[in-house]
Amino acid sequence: MNVRNINPVMRLLVLASVVTLAAACAKKEESTTAPSDSSATSSAMSSDQGSGSTQSDDSTGSTTSPSSFDVQGGSGHFVKVAASAATMNTDQMAKAKSLAEAKGCFACHQVEAKVVGPAFAWVAYKYKGNPKAVDTLSHAIEHGVSGVWGGMPMPAQSVTPAQAKELAAWVLAQKPIAPPKSA
Structure with a gap:
C-alpha cells in the first residue's frame, strides 16, 4: 500500500x-x-x-x-x-454506507454536499480530533438534535444504539472538508 x-x-x-x-x-x-x-x-x-x-x-x-x-x-x-472512524476497514465502511442508505440518511445528507442537513464530510471536519465525536454523533442520530448546523433540526432516527454508533463512525470516517462560509 x-x-x-x-x-x-x-x-x-x-x-x-x-x-x-x-x-x-x-x-x-x-x-x-x-x-x-x-x-x-x-x-x-x-x-x-x-x-x-x-x-x-x-x-x-x-x-x-x-x-x-x-x-x-x-x-x-x-x-x-466505542468503535471509531480510525478502526473502520473497507468492509465496515461499505456495510455502514448500506445502513445509511437503508435508514434514509441520504434523503437529507450527501457525502460532500449540503441537501437539507450538512454534508457528512463537513461533520467529519467539525468533529475531527474530538475524542467524544462518536458518542456525540450517535446520540444526535438516535435522539435528534437542533441548533448545531443552523435552524433546521435533525429528528430522532429509528435506529438501535449500535446502528447509531456505526453510522456515527462512518460519518467521521469521511474525508473531512471544511464547510463553505455560508453553510
Missing part, C-alpha cells in the same frame, strides 16, 4: 496513537509496580500491537485498541472505547 494514498487525518491519528502508546509504555517502565503486573501488561500489549487489530467485547459492542491505552492511569490496562 502506498503511504501517500492514506488519508492524512488517518495517518495523523495512527501517529498520535503510536506516540501515546510509547509514552505510556515508558511511564509504565518507570513505575514501581509488581513484576507480575508488568508481564501481563507486556503480553496484552504485544498481542494487540503487532496486528493493529481491535477486539470486540460482545456484551457492550465496544472495542479495545492500542490507541485506547490509559495514559493518565499508566496502569497498562486498555480502556473500552
